[in-house]
Each structure stands twice: as structure tokens, then as C-alpha cells.
Amino acid sequence: MAITKDQLKKVTLVSLPIIAGQLSHMLASFADRVMLGQYSTLSLASFGLVNNIHAPALMIFIGVAMGITPVVGRMNGSGDLTKLPIVYQSGLKVTISMMLLCVAAMLAIYFWLEEIASTMNYDLTVINESKTYFLFVIASFLPYTLFLTTKQFQEGMGLVRPMMFASIVGNAVNIVLNYIFIYGYGIIPEMGTDGAGLATFIGRVVMMAGALYTITIYPLERGGLRGNWKQKIIGQNQSYAYRILKIGGPIGFQFAMEAGAFAAGAFIIFNLGKVPLAAHEIAIGLAAFTFMTASGIGQGATVIVSNMIGARDFKKMRNAADSSFIIAIGFMCITAIFFIIAREWLPLIFNTDPEVIKMASSLILIAGLFQIVDGLQLNAMGVLRGMEDVKFPSYVTVLGYWILAIPLGYTMTIHWGIGPAGVWYGYLIGLAVVGIILYLRYQNMRFKIIQL
Numbered sequence: 001m002a003i004t005k006d007q008l009k010k011v012t013l014v015s016l017p018i019i020a021g022q023l024s025h026m027l028a029s030f031a032d033r034v035m036l037g038q039y040s041t042l043s044l045a046s047f048g049l050v051n052n053i054h055a056p057a058l059m060i061f062i063g064v065a066m067g068i069t070p071v072v073g074r075m076n077g078s079g080d081l082t083k084l085p086i087v088y089q090s091g092l093k094v095t096i097s098m099m100l101l102c103v104a105a106m107l108a109i110y111f112w113l114e115e116i117a118s119t120m121n122y123d124l125t126v127i128n129e130s131k132t133y134f135l136f137v138i139a140s141f142l143p144y145t146l147f148l149t150t151k152q153f154q155e156g157m158g159l160v161r162p163m164m165f166a167s168i169v170g171n172a173v174n175i176v177l178n179y180i181f182i183y184g185y186g187i188i189p190e191m192g193t194d195g196a197g198l199a200t201f202i203g204r205v206v207m208m209a210g211a212l213y214t215i216t217i218y219p220l221e222r223g224g225l226r227g228n229w230k231q232k233i234i235g236q237n238q239s240y241a242y243r244i245l246k247i248g249g250p251i252g253f254q255f256a257m258e259a260g261a262f263a264a265g266a267f268i269i270f271n272l273g274k275v276p277l278a279a280h281e282i283a284i285g286l287a288a289f290t291f292m293t294a295s296g297i298g299q300g301a302t303v304i305v306s307n308m309i310g311a312r313d314f315k316k317m318r319n320a321a322d323s324s325f326i327i328a329i330g331f332m333c334i335t336a337i338f339f340i341i342a343r344e345w346l347p348l349i350f351n352t353d354p355e356v357i358k359m360a361s362s363l364i365l366i367a368g369l370f371q372i373v374d375g376l377q378l379n380a381m382g383v384l385r386g387m388e389d390v391k392f393p394s395y396v397t398v399l400g401y402w403i404l405a406i407p408l409g410y411t412m413t414i415h416w417g418i419g420p421a422g423v424w425y426g427y428l429i430g431l432a433v434v435g436i437i438l439y440l441r442y443q444n445m446r447f448k449i450i451q452l
Contacts, residue, residue, distance in 0.1 A: 003319065003322050003323050003326055004319045004323065006319075007304075007316065007319040007320045007322075007323040008323045008326070008327065010304060010320065010323075011297070011300055011301060011304060011320055011323045011324045011327055012300075012327060014158065014160060014300040014303055014304055015296050015297045015299070015300030015301075015324075015327070016296075017160040017161050017164040018155065018160050018164070018296040018299050018300055019292070019293050019296030019297065019300075020164050020167075020168065020296075021151075021160075021163060021164040021166075021167035021168065021296075022167075022292040022293065022295060022296045023289065023292055023293065023296075024164075024167045024168045024170075024171040024172070025167060025171055025292065026288055026289050026292045027171060027175065028171040028174040028175055028178075028200070028203060029051075029285065029288065030285055030288075030289065031174070031175045031178050031179075032047055032178060032196045032200075033047065033281060033282065033285045033350055034349055034350050035178050035179060035182050035183075035196070036182065036192075036193060036196055037278070037281075037282070037350040037351040038350075038351070038352075039182055039183070039192060039193075040192075041274055041275070041278050041351065041353055041356065042125065042126065042129055042274065043129065043192055043193045043196075044278045044281055044350070044351065045126050045129075045274040045277045045278050045281070046126050046129040046130035046133065046193050047130075047133070047193065047196065047281065048266060048277055048278070048280070048281035049126055049127070049130050049266075049270070049277075050130045050133055050134045050137055051281075052262070052263035052266040052267065053106070053109060053134070053263065054106055054134070054137055054138070055259040055260075055262065055263055056256045056259045056260040056263055057102040057105055057106055057256075058102070058141075058259070059252070059255035059256050059258065059259040060098065060102060060252040060253070060255060060256040061095070061098050061099060061102050061141070061144075061148070061252070062148065062252070062255060063248060063251035063252030063253070063254060063255035063256070064094060064095065064098045064244075064245065064248035064249060064251065064252040065091070065094075065095050065098075065148045065149060065151075065152045065248060066152055066247075066248055066251050066252075066299075066302075066385065067091075067094070067152075067243075067244040067245065067246070067247035067248020067249070067251060067390075068087065068088075068091040068094075068149065068152040068153055068156060068244055068248070069152045069153075069155050069156040069299075069302055069303065069306065069385075070156065070247055070302065070306040070385060070386060070388050071087055071156065071240065071243055071244055071247065072084060072087055072152075072153055072155075072156025072157055073156040073157075073158075073302070073303055073305075073306025073307045073309075073310060073386065074306050074307070074309060074310035075087070075156075075310065076156060076157045076158065076307055076310065077306065077307035077308060077309065077310020077311040078310040078311065081220060081221075083240075084153075084157075084220060085220070085225050086240055087153070087240050087244075088149070088150075088153050088215075088225060090238075090240035090241040090244060091149050091152065091153060091240075091241075091244055092145075092146070092149045093241055094241050094244050094245055094248070095145050095148060095149045096145055098252070099141050099142065099144075099145045102141060103138055103141050103142075106134075106137075106138045106141075107138060110131075110134055110135065110138065113127055113131070113134075114127060126274060126277075129193055130193065132193075132194040132197060133193045133194055133196060133197035134197070135197070136194070136197025136198050136200060136201045137197055137200060137201075139201050140200050140201040140203075140204040143201075143204045143205045143207065143208035144204045144207070144208070145208075146208045146211045146212060146215075147163070147166065147170075147204070147207040147208050147210070147211040149211075150163060150211035150214065150215050150223075151163040151166075151167075151211070153223070154214070154223035155299065155302075155303050156303065156306065157223055158303055158307060159222065159223040160300075160303075162210070162214045162218075162222075162223055163210070163211065163214075165210065166206075166207045166209075166210025166211060166214075167207060169206060169207075169210065170203045170204060170205075170206040170207035170210065171203055171207075173199075173202060173203050173206045174199050174200055174202070174203025174204075175199075177195075177198070177199035177202055177203070178195070178196055178199045180195075180199075181194075181195025181196070181198050181199050182195040182196055182199075183195075247385075247388055247390055248390075249390075250390035250391045250393070250394040251385060251390050251394075253394045254381070254390070254393055254394040254397045257394070257397045257398055257401055257402060258397055258401060260401075260402075261401035261402060261405055261406055261427075261430070262284065262427075264406050265280075265405075265406065265409055265423040265424075265426070265427065266280060266281075266284075268406075268409065268410055268413055268414065268423055269413070269420045269423055271414075272413075272419065272420060275353070275355050275356055275359065276359060276419065276420045278351060278353070278356045278360075279347075279356050279359035279360040279363060279420060280360075280363060280420050280423075281350075282346075282347050282350045282351065282356070282360040282363075282364075283360055283363035283364050283366075283367050283424070284367075285350070286339070286346060286364060286367065287367040287371075287374075290331075290332060290335040290371055290374070290375075291374060291378070293331060293335075294328050294331065294332055294374060294375040294378040294379060295378050295382075297324055297327055297328045297331070297375075297378075297379055297382070298324070298328065298378045298379045298380075298381055298382020298383070298385075299382055300324065300382070301320065301321060301324035301379060301382040301383045301386060302382045302383070302385045302386040303386070304317075304320040304324075304386070305317055305320060305321055305383055305386025305387060306385075306386040306387075306388075308320060309386070309387065309449060314446075314449065317446070317449070318446055321383045321386075321442065321446065324379050324382065324383060325376070325379050325380075325383075325439075328375040328376070328378065328379035329372060329375050329376060329379070331375065332371040332372050332374060332375030332376075333371070333372055335368075335371050336368045336369065336371035336372055337368075338368075339364050339365070339367055339368030339371065340365060340368040340369075342364075343361045343362075343364040343365050343368065344357075344361045346360075346361075346364055347360035347361055347364070359419075359420065362421055363420060363421060363424055366421060366424040366425060366427075366428060367424065369428055370424075370427060370428040370431050370432070373428070373431045373432040373434075373435040373436075374431050374435070375435075376435035376436070376438075376439055377400075377431055377434045377435035377438055380393075380435065380438035380439050380441070380442050381393050381438060383442050384438065384441065384442060384445065387445050387446075387449055389441070389445050392441055393438055393441070396433075396434050396437050396438060396441075397434060399433065399434075399437075400430040400431065400433045400434035400437075401430045401434070404426070404429055404430045404433055405426040405427050405429060405430025405431075406426060406430075407426075408422075408425070408426040408429055408430075409422050409423035409424070409425065409426025409427065410422075410423075410426075412425055412426065
């Protein structure tokens with residue numbers, strides 16, 4: 001590996017604000033799990049149900065928006081900023097279109113939820129508990145659109161702090177309102193599961209306000225569009241929209257396959273009852289923290305790699321990419337050790353049910369084992385996105401999750417009687433395969449980039 005101290009520092013400095021923003025999202029989700037888990041096991045199971053239904057749509061949405069970053073990154077690296085306002089306008093049109101499609105799909109699921117549950121013999125008490133919460137989550141996609149578009153645009157320019165602050169403030173509001181709405185406070189009535197949904201919606205409105213402020217008040221060099229709103233070149237607008245979709249579409253598909261695989265695993269476990277589902281939600285909530293950190297490092301790699309390619313500085317591109325692998329895998333090794341050591345007391349943060357705690361601790365042990373391969377595959381995806389290599393990783397994701405992880409997890413859980421651990425062993429195998437293949441792909445792609 002071609003690692004340099006300068007690039008280790010640069011990747012770290014670019015990634016840290018992204019990670020901070022990502023972790024603020026996870027902290028809000030973590031607060032949902034903790035507060036709802038303490039409120040009731042039914043509320044925690046309902047949260048898990050909605051989370052797993054809407055996760056594929058959310059990941060498609062985020063993935064498509066991430067197509068904005070490499071396009072902006074290459075322009076920024078080459079020093080050509082004149083067309084960036086057109087790219088932002090194109091990106092906003094793409095994300096609004098994707099948001100409307102995702103909302104329509106989730107509303108269709110919402111209206112048919114009871115029929116689907118009855119057909120599959122799912123617990124209707126969990127379904128009924130989750131309905132209003134689900135509607136709030138669907139509504140939160142609307143304000144999230146402007147925030148996400150602005151975030152990906154600014155990250156491509158290497159400006160990662162403004163949306164980090166918007167994320168932190170929005171999610172802090174979410175966490176405070178979680179407590180008030182779930183348990184009730186003063187004149188605010190106790191809302192339980194529904195309160196968590198309302199807090200999520202308001203938190204995302206706050207994030208949208210932060211994005212609206214930066215994009216209208218700041219000049220272009222600071223990640224805003226002040227004085228640059230009038231650039232309307234229809235042909236170029238369509239061209240950039242197509243380029244964003246060409247990059248973001250496969251990323252969205254890839255994310256959806258991954259999120260869909262975790263959702264499928266949850267639905268396999270759903271058949272085992274609310275205790276296994278609650279235990280699964282605890283383990284997946286903890287793993288999500290480390291996932292988002294490694295994902296933030298990967299997004300930092302996307303920013304730097306795309307900018308270095310735009311500047312045609314291929315030596316630094318390789319230095320940055322290799323450095324990002326060291327940082328991501330090193331971090332995940334530390335979290336793997338922590339998960340294994342602390343697996344018996346971590347579930348106590350979420351729930352006091354002895355059955356849930358015992359089952360969750362066994363799942364956290366497996367989650368610890370796949371930390372390293374998860375870090376490998378997440379960072380490889382980030383580096384390849386910076387190279388605009390997005391189709392091949394989406395194929396590998398299908399192989400790893402849907403041909404290996406889910407069939408193996410289903411077999412071990414249902415037919416071999418291993419229980420929810422079977423699903424997690426399936427994830428471990430799938431992640432390992434994806435991580436190794438994508439790392440080898442990166443090694444091949446860096447030579448092709450240099451020859452272009």
C-alpha cells in the first residue's frame with residue numbers, strides 16, 4: 001500500500017465532519033431505540049418494523065443523491081466552478097423526482113400493510129402500533145430532500161462542515177423532542193411510538209432549514225449559490241441530470257440491495273416473535289454506529305479521490321485511497337474488540353427484558369466478528385465511487401447479499417433451527433465476499449484510471 005502521512009491526515013480531516021454528521025443521525029436513531037425500548041418491547045419492535053420497511057427506499061434516495069458528489073468533485077479538482085450551479089439544479093431535480101417515487105412506494109405499502117401482514121401471518125399488534133409512526137417517517141422525506149442535495153453538493157467541493165452542523169442541530173432537536181413526545185412533558189401528552197415519528201419529522205425540517213440558509217446566503221466558493229440562481233442552460237441541465245443518475249442510480253441500487261438484505265433478515269426474524277426482533281434491533285442499532293463511521297470514511301475517500309482525478313494527480317489519488325483503507329479497517333478492528341468484550345452489558349442500554357438481553361448479546365458477538373469485513377467493503381465502495389465505478393459494485397452487492405447472505409441466513413435460521421443468529425452468520429459470509437471482491441476491483445481500477 002502507498003500510504004503517506006499527509007494523505008492519512010487529509011482523509012481523516014475530510015472524513016471527520018462527515019462522520020460527525022452521520023453519527024448524529026445514528027445517535028437520533030439510537031435514541032429512538034433506547035427510549036422506545038425502555039417504553040415497551042412492543043414499541044421497539046414497531047420501530048424495527050418501520051425502519052426495515054422504509055430503509056431500502058431511504059437508501060435508494062441517498063444513493064442516487066450521492067451521484068452528485070463525484071460530478072462536483074471532478075469539476076472542483078479541475079478548477080472549473082462555472083457550471084456548478086447547473087449541477088446543483090440538476091441534482092435537486094433528480095432528488096425531488098426520486099423522493100416522490102419513494103414516497104409513493106411507501107404509501108402503497110402503508111395502505112396494504114395489514115393485508116400483507118395477514119397473508120404472511122405477522123403479529124398485527126406490532127403493525128397497528130407502527131402506523132402513525134410510519135406516516136411521520138414518510139412525511140420526513142420531503143424536508144430531507146433539500147438537505148441531502150445540498151450535503152452531497154458541498155461534499156463534492158470539499159466543504160463538509162456546514163451540513164455537519166445542520167445534521168447535529170437537527171438530530172439534537174430530534175433527540176430532545178423524542179423524550180418529550182414519547183413520555184409526555186408538561187402540557188405535551190404521552191405519545192409513545194407516534195411521538196418518535198413526530199420528532200423525526202421536526203428534526204429533518206430543522207436540517208432542511210440549515211441547507212436552505214447555506215445555499216441561499218453563501219457564495220459559490222463557500223458552498224452556496226448566492227448570485228448564481230439564474231444559470232439555466234436546458235441542454236446542460238439535462239446532461240448533468242443524466243450523469244448524476246448514471247452514477248447515482250447504481251449506487252442507489254447497491255444501497256437498496258444492502259438495506260433490503262438487512263430488511264429481509266429482519267422479516268425472517270419477525271416470524272420468530274417480538275423478542276427475537278427486539279434483540280435483532282438492538283444488535284443492528286449498535287452495528288449501525290460503526291457502519292456509519294466506516295461509511296463516513298468511505299465518503300471522505302470519494303471526495304478526495306474524485307478531486308485528485310479531476311486534478312489528474314494520480315499518485316495522491318492512490319495515497320489517499322490506500323490511507324482510507326488503513327483508517328477504516330483500523331477503526332473497525334477496535335470496534336470489533338469492543339463489541340466482543342462488552343456484548344453482555346451493551347443490550348442493557350436498550351431494554352431490561354432478560355430474554356431480549358440474552359439473545360441480543362449473542363447477536364452482538366457475531367456483529368463484532370464482521371466489523372472488519374464491513375469496513376473493507378464500505379471503504380472500497382467509497383473509493384470506487386470517487387472513480388465513478390458504480391455498476392460493478394452493485395452486481396457484487398447482489399451476489400454477496402442476495403445469492404449468499406439471505407439464502408444462507410434463511411436456511412440456518414428456519415431450517416437448521418439456529419434462530420436469529422443464522423441471519424447474522426449469513427450477513428458475515430456475504431460481507432466477507434463483497435469486501436474482498438471490491439478491494440481487488442479497486443486494485444485493478446487504479447491502473448485503468450492512470451491510463452485514461
